[in-house]
Amino acid sequence: MSVNAEKLLPGLRALVARRLVERFGFKQKEVAQALGLSPSAITQYIKGGRALSQAGALNQPEVMSLVDELCEKVAARKGQLIQAEFLQLLYEASRLLQMKRPPGEGEAPSVRLEGKDQLLETLKSRLQAEQEAAEMFMGMAVHVRNDLSRLLFRQVASDSIRHADIVMAIISAVERGEEGKVDLPSVEELKRLHRYEEVAHVHSLDRVQQLFPSPIIAALLETVEADEEKHSRLLSKLIEMSSAEPRA
Known part of the structure; x- marks a missing residue:
């Protein structure tokens, strides 16, 4: 019987x-919020049932190590679970099960997961998260009255954009191959660009922080x-990449 990624999801x-x-002391309500599920669904997961029986195939040291790593984050x-990280866990668990499948066992559980499709799913989840973060921080910037504080929130929003x-x-490049x-x-x-950057920004902003020992100014200057x-x-990485490229 073939086991695909969707069937691994409940487990x-x-x-x-x-x-x-059990390990991190979360309440079931908190777990429900983190996973985006109803409290009753979490209760079923904790007590056992079909989903937990499906988890039996996943109960291997390598997979549990990945689960623990995600739970620690x-x-x-x-209590915040980033969806892209859960999708990555799903992909890694699927890959591990596929590697452990004994060769020639036609009836053994297998995982058929297109790497490109999974990559695109992960990227699209991250895209949505960044867009939501940009909207949230821009909204916060609108409500903050102090200009310097507003700049911090706008900067986070701009970074997310x-x-x-x-x-x-x-995503576009992957879809086009x-x-x-x-x-x-x-x-x-x-x-030349690298040298310009070094010369143009040779002057440290430490002096400014000394003259204006304000926590908000310090935070802004640290971002600069x-x-x-x-x-x-x-630029160093681009120089390395360009050096490795064959030139006509």
Whole structure:
């Protein structure tokens, strides 16, 4: 009998639900909110039943390690479960079961999961999460009266919008089969840009923080410095990639 990813889903939910309750001390209501399910469904997962019996095939050390890793993240975020992470767990569990399937056993459970389709599902879930985050933080920025505080929330919203654009571009590239294509300027041009970044931003903003020892100003300036460090890392990576590309 063939077992597809959809059939693994209830079993994984049951494992995550029981782990959050038994190991991390979550209440069933909190688990229901995290998984987006009704409290009665969580009760069934905890007590047993069909979903838990389906989890038997998943009760392997490698899979349980992945379940524990996800539950630790949920616990650290005080009950927030990111859907993309659960989809990744589903994919990894499916892959592990497929690898463990004895060769030649026609009746053995198998997992047939298209890697590209699963990748797209994960990306689309992340896209939705980024769009929702952008909307939430932009709404918060509207209600904050202080301009500096408003900037912090707007920056998070802008980052989420940018992240959504990146994920959307990756989705488009994957759907077209162009995710491996690279089109970069020459190494010399990239190095010139890198030098410009280093010279233009050589002056640290530490002095500003000393003159204005405000927590909100410090937080804003830290984001500026973090962006500059990120730009430097990106340019270094692009130089490395461009150097590896064969030139005509």
